[in-house]
Amino acid sequence: MRFTFSMTLALLMSSGWALANKTVTVYTERKDHLVQPVFDAYTKKTGVQIKFLTDNAATLIERLKGEAGKSPADMLLTVDAGNLWSASQAGLFQTINSQSLDQNVPEYLRDPGKQWFGVSLRARTIVYNPDKVKASDLKSYEQLAEPSFKKRLCLRSSKKVYNQSLVAMKIAENGEAATEKVVRGWVSNLAAPVFQDDTKLIEAVAAGQCDLGIVNTYYYGRLLEKNPKLKAKLFFPGKDQGGAHVNISGAGILKAAPQKDEAIKLLEWLTTPEAQNLFADINHEYPVNPQVKPSSLVQSWGSFDTNLINISKAGELQAQAIKLMDRAGYN
Amino acid sequence: MIPYYRKFQASPGWRYLSYGIASLVLTPVLVVIAAWLLPIQQEHWDHLLTHVLRTLLLDTLLLLIGVVAISWALGVGLGWVCSQFDFPGAGFLRRALILPFAMPSYVSAFVYVGLLDFSGPLRTWLRSVFGTDAFVPEVRSLWGGVILLSLSLYPYVYVLSYDAFSSQGRSSWEAARSLGARPRVIFHRLALSFARPWIAGALCLVALEVLNDFGTVSIVGVQTFTTAIYKVWFGFFSPETAAQLSSFLVLIAFAVFYLEQQTRLRREYIAQNPSQGLRRIALSGPTMVLAILFGFGIFALAFAIPALQVLSWAWQYRLEFMQSSTLSALWRTIVLASLTGITACAAAGIVVMAQRYFPTGKLERSKQLALLGYGIPGSVLAIGVFLPLVKLDHLLVDGLKASFGYGGGLILTGTVLSMVIALTIRFLAVGASSIDAGLERVSTRLDEAATLFGVYGWAQFRQLHWPLLKVSFASGFLLVFVDVIKEMPLTLMTRPFGWDTLSVRIYGLISEGEWQRAAVPASLLLLTGMIPLVFFNRNRS
Numbered sequence: 001m002r003f004t005f006s007m008t009l010a011l012l013m014s015s016g017w018a019l020a021n022k023t024v025t026v027y028t029e030r031k032d033h034l035v036q037p038v039f040d041a042y043t044k045k046t047g048v049q050i051k052f053l054t055d056n057a058a059t060l061i062e063r064l065k066g067e068a069g070k071s072p073a074d075m076l077l078t079v080d081a082g083n084l085w086s087a088s089q090a091g092l093f094q095t096i097n098s099q100s101l102d103q104n105v106p107e108y109l110r111d112p113g114k115q116w117f118g119v120s121l122r123a124r125t126i127v128y129n130p131d132k133v134k135a136s137d138l139k140s141y142e143q144l145a146e147p148s149f150k151k152r153l154c155l156r157s158s159k160k161v162y163n164q165s166l167v168a169m170k171i172a173e174n175g176e177a178a179t180e181k182v183v184r185g186w187v188s189n190l191a192a193p194v195f196q197d198d199t200k201l202i203e204a205v206a207a208g209q210c211d212l213g214i215v216n217t218y219y220y221g222r223l224l225e226k227n228p229k230l231k232a233k234l235f236f237p238g239k240d241q242g243g244a245h246v247n248i249s250g251a252g253i254l255k256a257a258p259q260k261d262e263a264i265k266l267l268e269w270l271t272t273p274e275a276q277n278l279f280a281d282i283n284h285e286y287p288v289n290p291q292v293k294p295s296s297l298v299q300s301w302g303s304f305d306t307n308l309i310n311i312s313k314a315g316e317l318q319a320q321a322i323k324l325m326d327r328a329g330y331n
Numbered sequence: 332m333i334p335y336y337r338k339f340q341a342s343p344g345w346r347y348l349s350y351g352i353a354s355l356v357l358t359p360v361l362v363v364i365a366a367w368l369l370p371i372q373q374e375h376w377d378h379l380l381t382h383v384l385r386t387l388l389l390d391t392l393l394l395l396i397g398v399v400a401i402s403w404a405l406g407v408g409l410g411w412v413c414s415q416f417d418f419p420g421a422g423f424l425r426r427a428l429i430l431p432f433a434m435p436s437y438v439s440a441f442v443y444v445g446l447l448d449f450s451g452p453l454r455t456w457l458r459s460v461f462g463t464d465a466f467v468p469e470v471r472s473l474w475g476g477v478i479l480l481s482l483s484l485y486p487y488v489y490v491l492s493y494d495a496f497s498s499q500g501r502s503s504w505e506a507a508r509s510l511g512a513r514p515r516v517i518f519h520r521l522a523l524s525f526a527r528p529w530i531a532g533a534l535c536l537v538a539l540e541v542l543n544d545f546g547t548v549s550i551v552g553v554q555t556f557t558t559a560i561y562k563v564w565f566g567f568f569s570p571e572t573a574a575q576l577s578s579f580l581v582l583i584a585f586a587v588f589y590l591e592q593q594t595r596l597r598r599e600y601i602a603q604n605p606s607q608g609l610r611r612i613a614l615s616g617p618t619m620v621l622a623i624l625f626g627f628g629i630f631a632l633a634f635a636i637p638a639l640q641v642l643s644w645a646w647q648y649r650l651e652f653m654q655s656s657t658l659s660a661l662w663r664t665i666v667l668a669s670l671t672g673i674t675a676c677a678a679a680g681i682v683v684m685a686q687r688y689f690p691t692g693k694l695e696r697s698k699q700l701a702l703l704g705y706g707i708p709g710s711v712l713a714i715g716v717f718l719p720l721v722k723l724d725h726l727l728v729d730g731l732k733a734s735f736g737y738g739g740g741l742i743l744t745g746t747v748l749s750m751v752i753a754l755t756i757r758f759l760a761v762g763a764s765s766i767d768a769g770l771e772r773v774s775t776r777l778d779e780a781a782t783l784f785g786v787y788g789w790a791q792f793r794q795l796h797w798p799l800l801k802v803s804f805a806s807g808f809l810l811v812f813v814d815v816i817k818e819m820p821l822t823l824m825t826r827p828f829g830w831d832t833l834s835v836r837i838y839g840l841i842s843e844g845e846w847q848r849a850a851v852p853a854s855l856l857l858l859t860g861m862i863p864l865v866f867f868n869r870n871r872s
């Protein structure tokens with residue numbers, strides 16, 4: 001490792017554009033304030049500088065396709081598996097054989113072809129108003145389609161990738177016909193037009209506009225931080241119901257990465273216990289590394305079983321999921 | 332005969348520059364249209380045609396008609412009231428009513444959804460007092476979208492109609508007044524038809540803004556053509572199909588510019604004694620109260636309320652104002668907007684003047700093509716600009732490598748230069764609308780007289796048109812400036828590493844749902860946008 005590394009360095013020097021410090025370049029969909037502190041910690045520890053550029057993943061992927069072999073980017077970091085899947089379909093990533101990544105990231109949270117790996121886990125689950133719903137009456141996402149929830153459900157727009165992934169994973173689990181029936185049930189149970197963000201949805205649940213909804217837990221965490229008396233609680237579907245739906249924030253190393261070795265080291269570091277808490281806690285997310293515990297606030301919402309179908313399905317079935325939601329009238 | 336004489340005496344440089352600019356704009360547009368050469372993904376199209384397009388076209392059409400109609404009513408109404416009448420506060424309103432230009436529509440939409448939603452303060456209060464809030468209409472709806480977009484877009488109509496009402500056809504109105512016509516009759520029979528080309532031009536910009544809007548329609552949850560484009564691109568992972576869909580928007584944009592041009596063919600709208608002041612009628616009694624309510628009501632809704640909300644959020648995070656990253660983003664925003672303002676107005680000036688000096692069909696089309704950048708959704712245009720640029724960059728780097736052994740990465744992509752070019756392509760139409768409006772008021776007889784005196788070509792521009800149009804160029808610059816600071820997708824896609832502007836910072840925060848923290852860059856953006864608008868007002872008066 002060290003040898004190849006110094007070789008690379010020597011090569012760079014000879015080509016006349018060596019940098020005083022090593023620099024890894026990251027294209028990231030995860031925004032400044034969520035990545036900057038983590039990258040700063042890495043620079044402090046190793047001296048390796050990290051240059052990053054934020055934008056949404058679809059645009060970054062087009063940018064990478066255009067820059068092709070001459071892209072300055074080493075790593076692409078996104079906030080859902082769908083875009084990672086799409087980038088790997090476009091042939092942007094290289095296969096990474098790394099023992100520590102294989103160890104730190106559970107199999108269902110990484111690409112079966114080893115092109116990308118989850119770095120943090122985001123759970124999308126049921127939020128309810130404890131005044132109106134008893135936790136013991138709750139079971140699953142599918143249950144929310146039952147007529148007993150008529151005019152009680154709030155959902156976020158189907159345009160958000162989080163809902164697209166949820167429906168895609170449900171298709172993987174139960175098949176298309178069954179899932180379409182469930183989605184149609186959800187739509188007929190809506191108490192209000194679909195929301196454009198999870199925060200507003202949780203506020204609507206707390207204010208009593210609807211009794212329950214489906215949200216990512218970290219939005220709940222942010223609201224709870226501001227208002228500890230928030231009238232909303234989380235419920236995680238049990239193992240017998242398929243478990244809670246999860247997605248990842250994850251990354252892959254680009255085929256044309258000028259600093260491949262350094263980029264792999266950074267990715268490996270991101271999955272170590274040292275970085276996992278830093279990366280996940282900053283946004284109330286869950287670590288992917290099973291040896292690392294989430295923050296105490298996040299732990300206080302209870303532990304849960306996750307759906308164990310490989311997360312790459314979320315990308316593979318995303319278009320199918322969107323079409324299903326369009327047919328069901330879910331805006 | 333005379334137009335031909337003008338044509339032969341003008342210097343051909345104008346013509347070639349105009350073609351050059353038109354082809355520069357056309358490049359990204361063609362990249363978008365060229366998507367039809369890529370494989371057509373039948374399964375996506377089938378789905379769109381069967382399940383999506385019908386409701387989407389209907390919603391887009393309703394939104395378009397609604398926003399154009401309400402912006403027209405607000406803009407023309409306010410323009411008329413402020414230009415013809417005097418009432419307490421009128422002087423303030425004349426200046427203040429254009430401030431909503433500085434307010435990004437996605438910001439005011441978010442503020443209003445927050446205020447008027449079920450969990451917001453208004454409805455919570457209503458429920459606590461009256462026990463019900465059922466009479467409050469749902470803000471997250473098509474009509475919510477129509478009203479929010481109209482409130483942010485009416486200034487286009489207001490500015491141009493106010494100027495037209497203040498300077499146009501005064502002698503005819505005076506004649507009408509002396510014959511006993513009441514202001515209402517003058518408004519309907521004379522003022523509206525005199526001001527028509529300006530109002531039509533403003534409504535074109537409004538229509539294109541509506542068709543391209545993504546922020547506001549997403550916040551209120553309306554399905555439009557643009558949201559479908561994004562769904563196909565981001566959701567189906569199919570940028571090709573997204574570009575194919577966008578090509579229809581290009582077509583619509585072209586049709587809009589073409590129609591606008593047709594409506595003013597063979598008409599001349601030259602002011603008679605434009606400098607002669609018209610005495611404003613002082614209002615009193617109920618009409619005065621109505622005028623005050625109308626003017627201040629719209630100002631409060633379109634600007635004061637959302638601005639106060641943004642400032643109060645920003646106050647909670649006030650320490651972030653002093654961070655060096657915030658200040659450098661502010662500085663970059665100003666640099667970028669100024670550079671783009673200059674290049675966009677220069678380019679717009681060239682295509683507009685070229686058509687004046689060479690009134691031929693070719694130059695007319697060249698001008699229409701040069702405006703098309705305004706007709707495509709920002710993100711799609713961003714790809715259209717980026718792809719040819721990066722191609723060129725590859726060629727350049729390969730060339731340098733072959734001849735000089737250059738071993739570095741790409742050079743052009745991610746430079747401020749490419750940002751300025753991209754944004755110029757987008758906002759050329761904004762600069763052109765202002766310069767065009769100014770030029771309409773300069774009689775072609777002046778050009779002809781100058782030509783007869785031997786002043787033609789570049790000299791004619793320098794000695795005749797530039798002095799007359801300086802103010803229009805300056806207004807165009809200011810409008811482009813304000814548009815650039817609010818712009819997101821192109822700025823995101825073409826910016827160099829670490830070159831974040833205020834709008835980039837806002838994007839980063841709001842895409843994580845951190846609206847209140849985004850108020851810090853948003854309030855700086857508001858203030859930065861207000862300064863040029865104050866100058867803009869000076870220009871006008």
